[in-house]
Amino acid sequence: MRIRPVGAHALLLDCTTTTATDDDVPDDVPAVDLVEAWRAELWRRREEGDLAAVEIVPAASTVLLDGLPDPTTTAEQLTRWAGNVAAATNRPARLAAPTPAGTSDRDAIARAGGRDAIARAGGRDARAGGRDAIAGTGGRDAVARTDRVATEVVVPVCFDGPDLPTVAEYWNVDVPAVLRRLTSTRFRVAFCGFAPGFPYLTGLPAELALPRLATPRPRVPAGSVALAGPYAGIYPGASPGGWQLVGRTELVLFDVHADPPARLGPGTSVRMVAT
Numbered sequence: 168m169r170i171r172p173v174g175a176h177a178l179l180l181d182c183t184t185t186t187a188t189d190d191d192v193p194d195d196v197p198a199v200d201l202v203e204a205w206r207a208e209l210w211r212r213r214e215e216g217d218l219a220a221v222e223i224v225p226a227a228s229t230v231l232l233d234g235l236p237d238p239t240t241t242a243e244q245l246t247r248w249a250g251n252v253a254a255a256t257n258r259p260a261r262l263a264a265p266t267p268a269g270t271s272d273r274d275a276i277a278r279a280g281g282r283d284a285i286a287r288a289g290g291r292d293a294r295a296g297g298r299d300a301i302a303g304t305g306g307r308d309a310v311a312r313t314d315r316v317a318t319e320v321v322v323p324v325c326f327d328g329p330d331l332p333t334v335a336e337y338w339n340v341d342v343p344a345v346l347r348r349l350t351s352t353r354f355r356v357a358f359c360g361f362a363p364g365f366p367y368l369t370g371l372p373a374e375l376a377l378p379r380l381a382t383p384r385p386r387v388p389a390g391s392v393a394l395a396g397p398y399a400g401i402y403p404g405a406s407p408g409g410w411q412l413v414g415r416t417e418l419v420l421f422d423v424h425a426d427p428p429a430r431l432g433p434g435t436s437v438r439m440v441a442t
Contacts, residue, residue, distance in 0.1 A: 168201065170242045177225060177233040178241060180205055196256055198228035199357050199369055199397075199412070204255035205230050206433060208248055218244065225358045225433045227367070287401075319436040322401070322420075324392050326441055328412035330380075337377055346441060348375075349413065354399060354437040359429060364403035364421025367433040373397055383409035390416045392439070414439075 171179040182201035209232070212218040221234025235241050243283040291381070326346050335342045354368040376397045384407060387393070391402040393410030400410060403420035420430045431437060 170202065170245055172238055172242075173231070173233075176235050176238060177231065177243075178235060179237050180230040180232070181228070182230065198372075200256055201225065201252070202228060202250045203355070203357065203369075203434070204231055207255065208251050209317065210434070211253070212244075212248065216441045226360070227358060251403050268398055291432060319430060319438060322392075322416050322437055322439050323442045324414040324416050324439045325381050326392075326414040328392065328414045330393075330411040331413050332379060334411050334413060345413065348442055349399070350439050352439075354439070356433050356435045356437060357398075358433050359431070361400075362403060362406055364429040364431070366429075366435075366437070367419070368399040368401075368437055369397065371397060371399065377411050379409040383407050388415065390418065390420075392416060 168183075169181045172180055172411070173179050182198045182205065189221055193231050202225050205259045206223065209218060209220070209223050209230065212338050213223065219234075219236055220232045220241070222231065224231040230302070231235045232241065284329035326349070331345060336344050338345060338348075340348075346372075352370045354370040356366040356439040358367050359365060360367065371394075377394050386405055387402050387410075389404045390401060391401065391412050393408065393412050394408040401416060401418075401420055402408060418430065422428055422430075
């Protein structure tokens with residue numbers, strides 16, 4: 168795990184798991200679990216006034232902290248708070264503690280700065296959950312509002328998606344078993360991205376990860392409940408998409424006039440119920 172400076176007022180906490188030879192992070196802790204532990208800790212610290220950050224944006228394997236008045240001081244704070252994150256993941260503190268990026272990493276990112284640096288520092292995951300996630304939750308103000316509280320949202324789903332038989336085949340079960348799995352899983356929003364209000368939901372076992380469609384659909388209806396990779400997701404609006412469609416919901420996921428505009432923000436627990 169590394170703390171990577173991004174421009175003049177941001178840090179990217181890279182939670183990518185590595186091999187066992189890396190003494191910073193054990194190779195058996197998924198990066199998404201470390202991200203969630205850091206997200207919860209950072210939100211709590213900001214709420215208590217210990218952290219000055221305008222934006223805290225979790226992604227699949229990174230957490231972006233932006234609007235920092237003093238990134239150097241914040242980096243030192245992150246190191247001190249690593250013990251709490253280790254406790255949340257049931258790991259020794261020494262394994263959770265982040266270490267500063269090497270000089271070459273730091274210089275390259277500082278020179279690049281801004282959005283491009285985030286993409287290079289965090290790769291595809293940072294693009295999905297970094298600046299795109301900020302746009303997906305309605306901008307800077309929306310991010311500040313979205314993380315006020317993480318709660319549970321019940322999502323009514325009509326499980327009639329065209330890809331249900333395909334999912335059942337991949338999972339080596341029948342369609343009713345797919346529905347039982349989805350309705351018995353306690354999902355959690357790991358991050359938002361791709362489109363405004365699109366939640367990436369974790370909770371399914373890693374062995375149930377699914378491939379995306381070889382050819383994306385040109386139009387996926389709003390409210391479509393879908394699966395891809397290790398995630399479940401819900402399309403807040405009609406858009407192209409390559410995920411496996413398993414159902415649909417009437418729940419409005421994004422409303423620019425609502426507070427917050429994104430119904431399912433990071434950290435929110437989600438339970439699907441069949442209708």
